[in-house]
Amino acid sequence: MKIHILDDWYGDLAGLPAMDMLKDHDVTIWSDKPESEDILAERLRDAEVVVLFRDRTQVTESLAAKLPNTKLIAMRGNYPNVDVDGLTKHGILFCSDMSSGGANVSTAELAFLLGLSTLRYLPEAIGSARAGKWQGDAPLGRRASGRIFGLYGYGKIAKVVAGYARAFGMQVLVWGSDAGRERARADGIETADSREAFFGRCDVVSLHVRLTKETRGTITRADLMAMREDAILVNTSRAALIEPGALLETLNAGRPGRAALDVFDAEPVTNAADPLLSHPRVIPTPHVGFITEEELDGQFSTIFRTVLAYGAGEPDSAINPEVLS
Numbered sequence: 001m002k003i004h005i006l007d008d009w010y011g012d013l014a015g016l017p018a019m020d021m022l023k024d025h026d027v028t029i030w031s032d033k034p035e036s037e038d039i040l041a042e043r044l045r046d047a048e049v050v051v052l053f054r055d056r057t058q059v060t061e062s063l064a065a066k067l068p069n070t071k072l073i074a075m076r077g078n079y080p081n082v083d084v085d086g087l088t089k090h091g092i093l094f095c096s097d098m099s100s101g102g103a104n105v106s107t108a109e110l111a112f113l114l115g116l117s118t119l120r121y122l123p124e125a126i127g128s129a130r131a132g133k134w135q136g137d138a139p140l141g142r143r144a145s146g147r148i149f150g151l152y153g154y155g156k157i158a159k160v161v162a163g164y165a166r167a168f169g170m171q172v173l174v175w176g177s178d179a180g181r182e183r184a185r186a187d188g189i190e191t192a193d194s195r196e197a198f199f200g201r202c203d204v205v206s207l208h209v210r211l212t213k214e215t216r217g218t219i220t221r222a223d224l225m226a227m228r229e230d231a232i233l234v235n236t237s238r239a240a241l242i243e244p245g246a247l248l249e250t251l252n253a254g255r256p257g258r259a260a261l262d263v264f265d266a267e268p269v270t271n272a273a274d275p276l277l278s279h280p281r282v283i284p285t286p287h288v289g290f291i292t293e294e295e296l297d298g299q300f301s302t303i304f305r306t307v308l309a310y311g312a313g314e315p316d317s318a319i320n321p322e323v324l325s
Helices: 017-022 037-043 061-065 084-089 105-119 122-130 156-167 178-186 195-201 221-225 246-252 293-311
Strands: 002-005 026-029 049-051 072-076 093-097 148-152 171-175 204-207 232-235 258-261 282-284
Touching (some): 061 084, 105 204, 156 171, 171 195
16 A cells, blocks of 8 residues: 655654554655645645544645545544545545543653743753853742642543642642543542632643534633733643633733643744744743654554554444445
């Protein structure tokens, strides 16, 4: 099969052990983001199988119409970027393994690390030391112990983060769906009395909600303005969970005091002057929460099993199985 893998921005996929699964196939890996849908379609003109790297590429009906040779598009996890009906209309099977397995420990580690390093003004301290000013420019940090680490959403990743926070002597507070709060209470974790109380009490608020039609924009201006002037927002989930424009507006108004962001509205962000990327109270990382060797190898092993099952005539994880008939 001619297999094209999109959006390997780090250029590390070729070295993963999982790639050996495709050794008998014609594989092309793309490490940049094309400037237009037409350029992308031209790249994929001979692709029989297209593998998506998470939700980095929007798969629209118009793109599907330009892929006459493509029979399968495969990925893992949620697919807010894929027009499934559009693929079905053009006879393209879409498969996505929705069994997430265990928690994404890589993302959990980064979420807690961002909260901790922002509390201690670690990026500023590093910058001060490298500028030869030693402790001169770095603000006075705050210890984690005794502070409140808030989790908005309580699924597998948040549960791991809660364990990290507790190990550092922090109090964990949860808000989110009724089911999420019930899971937290079952684990002996406190839930806030109200949404406003949650955002108002926490020293750190970390977002751990999947992006769906229902959760898009779920964090509002009012939520952010309810946070204290010394509070920190951590987002390693999805930028679109926050109401459009709200974070920049409230940061400029002083609430929350700082934000540690691993996700942005339009990725990759290549403009160094981007208002959030360059904001003096934002600690940015380039969506690396899940980017570890172990996590990528596990994710792509799952996707490649789906691709090979299709090649063997036994497709699994089909989202639009009607295409098969």
